[in-house]
Amino acid sequence: MSAAIETVASAARTDAPPAITLDRVNKWFGALHVLRDISMEVALGERVVVCGPSGSGKSTMIRCINRLETHQDGRILVDGKELTDDVRSLDAIRREVGMVFQSFNLFPHLTVLENCTLAPIWVRRMPKKDAEALAMEYLTKVKIPEQAKKYPGQLSGGQQQRVAIARALCMKPKIMLFDEPTSALDPEMIKEVLDTMVALADTGMTMICVTHEMGFARQVADRVVFMDRGEIVESGPPDTMFNSPQTDRLKLFLSQILRGH
């Protein structure tokens, strides 16, 4: 199973240009150096899980990829295009990159269906009927088509997060970013969201996922990236990373995570 995934990933790595390239990216919040010389490539179809203690810069890094945060030094290329201040190219990149947030960030004044159709209608210029059909297709995939007419406030946390995934998928993105998608959920709802993400991974979507769910990392990740204090400390296939960590920082982190479980 994992061997098959690796061959697919390596095949993609040789042929196509990388989906995402980070080249010596630096960022400061005031005097605080939150990203230090981050360099990383993500191939098309690759699934990367980013983990690390809180404050390690993993969320900031993922938010730089669709420019919710701006990096101050280095280069970021998404789908071959460099991220700059140019609004047009930025909008073009954001169209291809879906994002799922820790706090869902659904639009509370719109129904679930309207949440999903808004961007396809206005950004992709899709006819309303087609957009609704597409939205229902993805809502079915995340297993909540019956909630389409409800407002987000009427759903449970797990259902809201699945709507958020469907909303991002309705834009047919090439890359999906997940920023701690299960951290705000009650324990009994984590599984339904992870199941949805596993199903998505099985379709060959390029995914970068910031999460502490090590089981998920083992199950779907091609590569695990461990960050601490703004730098990438170690990265590699999940089995190697979790079974034989090389650095003390990763050992410490893993022992803390495992104690927590």
Place this chain on the structure above:
Amino acid sequence: MASDTTTTQLAVATAVPEAAPRTPPISVIGPIAWMRANLFSGWISTAVTLALAYLIARWVIGFVDWAFINAIWSVPNNQTQACRDLRGTGACWAVVTEKHRFILFGTYPYEQHWRPALVCVLFVGLYIVSAMRRFWRKELALVWILALTAIGILMWGGILGMPYVPQERWGGLPITLILSTFGLAFAFPLAILVALGRRSKMPAIKAICVLYVELIRGVPLISLLFMASVMFPLFLPEGMNIDKLLRAQIAIILFAGAYLAEVVRGGLQALDKGQYEAADALGLSYWHKTSFIILPQALRLVIPPLVNTFIGFFKDTSLVLIIGIFDLLTAGKTAIVEPAWQGFGVEVYITIGLIYFCFCFAMSKYSQGLEAELNRHRRR
């Protein structure tokens, strides 16, 4: 096997409370219970209740005596002697009966009063239609344009066999409604643009918006009105003259715009940052994000302070009296200048107050309903 025992244990455990279903405690309700709890809960409370009840009853009886029982409702031919004899004991509503058309329509030609009356009806109709959610679509803008055009034609005349009436002769309630309706209809979109501009990343736009808000807010409305009516014409080329009402109208729009802009900005800032980020992440453009995601939520958040400002400005239009425009309040004041009717200010002011109250109370009530309706999605 083990699971079997757990199931039986569970069944037993759930069966026990079922044997004795508990009802919620009986709540004490009804007016007598309420009064006992809130008005007569102790001897101090009882004493305060009785004392206040006595004062209120005395005041109400006194007012009813004055306003209804001893009141004079009409007098023949401006003979106000009967009214003067009753000073202090009874109201002289005759002044309102006699002068109501002047109070409502000012110096507008008497035989043409149906025109401003129709204008008032049109305004109220426009408010009612605009208030209904089922009419909230693009056609409503057309209805507004048509209604406001009709109002202009009715007030000025000069066509369709209606004689021309210069703006100097307009007065009373139509002036109040024109100033506040046009004022808020233009000030509100202006305020939204200024509020957005104040949060803009473009320094020039931001600076202009900050300057506008701070300059206008730092000056009393009266001085703005003075500037509009006295100073502004001095800067105009010889022979060119802009209507006085229009100048006052622009001053009111600019003033209301600055205040409303700050209210709207409050809503923009109160909105969760995640909403902006989610819209950005979907690739929505600035205007799509603003009009579909940000404004609908931000404006809902600020309905109470928005309506507060609306109501304030409805009443502030009465300040135009200082530049000689006859709004409702000024018309009422002028109505009692005539020697025969001097000294009956209280009755006239109560009447005018009631008219203002009707409009303001309607706005307030409507906003409460709208708030509940629009925030329904927050409820579970």
